[in-house]
Amino acid sequence: MRESEEFKQSGYTAQKQIVFGAIVKMYLHIWPGIFSRYPNWAKQYCLYIDLNSGPGRYDDDEIGSPLVFLEAISKTRLEYHAMLYESNQKDAPSLIENVRAYRAYADVYAEDNANVLYRLTKRNERQYGMVYADPSNAQLPVKVLDGSA
Numbered sequence: 001m002r003e004s005e006e007f008k009q010s011g012y013t014a015q016k017q018i019v020f021g022a023i024v025k026m027y028l029h030i031w032p033g034i035f036s037r038y039p040n041w042a043k044q045y046c047l048y049i050d051l052n053s054g055p056g057r058y059d060d061d062e063i064g065s066p067l068v069f070l071e072a073i074s075k076t077r078l079e080y081h082a083m084l085y086e087s088n089q090k091d092a093p094s095l096i097e098n099v100r101a102y103r104a105y106a107d108v109y110a111e112d113n114a115n116v117l118y119r120l121t122k123r124n125e126r127q128y129g130m131v132y133a134d135p136s137n138a139q140l141p142v143k144v145l146d147g148s149a
């Protein structure tokens with residue numbers, strides 16, 4: 001069975017989102033300083049890549065990582081773009097629906113996250129941002145993380 005068919009929200013999900021939200025807020029705090037310190041290193045906006053997005057919102061209305069990021073950064077004055085990967089063909093349509101309010105700033109890719117390497121190569125530009133991997137098993141997509149760093 002593919003990993004995507006096994007994922008179920010667990011009792012740890014709420015805590016995970018709190019910790020992830022704290023990490024996002026930390027980056028939102030330091031990015032403006034980095035932008036002003038290195039104005040020419042890269043474009044002055046944040047690229048967020050979520051390799052394992054999930055549906056975006058759960059039955060109990062708890063939000064998932066894409067909305068944790070989007071809701072937090074939209075409260076700042078930072079420019080941003082999100083690339084959201086979700087290979088489960090049932091969850092991807094929910095994700096599209098759940099991030100609809102951010103359509104101008106977020107692209108959903110209903111495909112394997114390994115494709116991000118091809119897309120980043122096509123963009124061929126330096127980028128500030130973060131890559132989040134949250135697979136529901138212990139196998140991190142090391143090659144993808146390494147290639148997108």
Ligand SMILES: C[S@@+](CC[C@H](N)C(=O)[O-])C[C@H]1O[C@@H](n2cnc3c(N)ncnc32)[C@H](O)[C@@H]1O
Nearest residue numbers: 004052053054064065086087088112113134136
């Ligand atoms: C633990 S869940 C993600 C939860 C999400 N980050 C959140 O905060 O709500 C892992 C997700 O990764 C997706 N997934 C697994 N392998 C993938 C792959 N190779 N490419 C894209 N998505 C994948 C699964 O379908 C599943 O929805």
